[in-house]
Amino acid sequence: MKINFFEYKKLYNEYKKDFQRIFDDVCSRGAFILQEDLQDFENSLSKFLNIKYAIGTNDGTNALIIGLLANDINYGDEVILPSHTYIATAAAIKLVGAKPVFADINLKDNLVSVESIKKKITKKTKAIMPVHVNGRICDMKKIKAVASAHKLKIIEDGAQSIGAKFEDKFTGYYGDCATISFYPAKILGCFGDGGAILTNNKSIYTKLYQLRDHGRDTKGDIKLWGTNARLDNLQAAFLNFKLKNLKKDINKRRRIAHIYDNELNSITNLKLIPGPKFKKQNYDVYQNYEICAENRDKLKNYLEREGIRTLIQWNGKAVHQIKSLKLKADVPNTVHFFKRCIMLPIHTFLKEKEVMYICKKIKKFYEIH
Ligand SMILES: Cc1ncc(COP(=O)(O)O)c(C=O)c1O
Structure with missing residues (x-):
């Protein structure tokens, strides 16, 4: 796949x-x-x-x-x-x-x-x-x-x-x-x-x-x-x-996120975005499904070999970490986050069986690592 x-x-x-x-x-x-x-x-x-x-x-x-x-x-x-x-x-x-x-950032929802x-x-x-x-x-x-x-x-x-x-x-x-x-x-x-x-x-x-x-x-x-x-x-x-299709597209994203939430939440090496159950006041549209993963780079390479494209946002750097700009910030949670963050596919053409395949491969990875 x-x-x-x-x-x-x-x-x-x-x-x-x-x-x-x-x-x-x-x-x-x-x-x-x-x-x-x-x-x-x-x-x-x-x-x-x-x-x-x-x-x-x-x-x-x-x-x-x-x-x-x-x-x-x-x-x-x-x-x-x-x-x-x-x-x-x-x-x-x-x-x-x-x-x-x-x-x-706070580490609950980044x-x-x-x-x-x-x-x-x-x-x-x-x-x-x-x-x-x-x-x-x-x-x-x-x-x-x-x-x-x-x-x-x-x-x-x-x-x-x-x-x-x-x-x-x-x-x-x-x-x-x-x-x-x-x-x-x-x-x-x-x-x-x-x-x-x-x-x-x-x-x-x-x-x-x-x-x-x-x-x-x-x-x-x-x-x-x-x-x-x-x-x-x-x-x-x-x-x-x-x-005209925006509502439908958002619902599709929310359904995919729901599957990721259910399938991945038992993996202790992952930290998911808090789902609707955690914070009722938030209605998320899931522009991205971004999680924190231990062994992140290995996980990314493993998924790539299995045919799954993921993305590490903004080249893996928070703004203050961009060397050429010489910025300063004391933001330990942000640093912690950027060592682990990875985005899983969540576009509107993604099929349910593909989401399940991604989850299966992630589970497999953490059985080994
Ligand atoms: C958080 C954030 N702010 C600002 C922008 C800038 O938007 P644009 O690329 O349309 O100029 C983006 C675009 O990716 C973004 O993700």
Whole structure:
């Protein structure tokens, strides 16, 4: 058996005719930049996520950058984030002139620890950037309480968490704004780069709207320094079509995760993500099924030989461990996690018998090692 980690070609082929129809429709109308398909998608997205405003951006990184700018994060400010994230989160902070300050994760679900956030707050702290890694929302109630007590902004990095909920609320509910990525491997992916930023706050929305398009307001007048962070109208049209299947796709991921949970939970050398039984307030969408494994590298090689592709996220490095950037952080749980983390396949084309095969091979590995 051969099990891939990504299935990009299958994703296209499944709805090939629809995608070709959309391509033809948009191109024959010459509707490329800031057109009605983008507006339609933004409306559908805000409806789906129960948020007042959604703005399409050219990717999740630029969504973070304009999110920081709209919240007046500037040179010399400090922003607290986990080091367990993609470089984009820290880069966005750096690129607006602020300083990324790393908080540790908790080892229960590998998300940013609220206690650690509290310890990192200084006079210069202006914002918290929680990252909902793997499709699980951080403890936003507690984070919101800390932010309110210290008058800090919250910019949620929801690149991986579309559709996930914390106490029945989607990404974006608790923060001043929240971002999403539509990178092809994401739960809702487009055919290239894409992203969005969400907010319930009208004045933040107005700024985001202008920042995305060189400072222009709805009449075309330039109100502030902005950039080009627009989502292509064509990508928006594809995304609007794919959004219709999002619930189904999330359910499929949740079913696969459930099988992994049941099959693997007796292996003492593994630490799984806490499933729904552990924390009822989290509705996870499983962008990734990432576990901690003893003997991780050997396990990866063994599965590879058995035809199973796995992935070690971000080249096996937390952001502060990227040598060239010369960053500092005292985050022992994050270091512990990155020595062990490994992601098992969880795409929507995965068959139940393939998931069972993966579990069988993992069990076999730990019988020997
Ligand atoms: C946690 C996180 N933040 C930010 C990003 C950046 O998104 P994009 O690649 O769309 O710029 C990603 C993308 O993988 C991500 O996983």
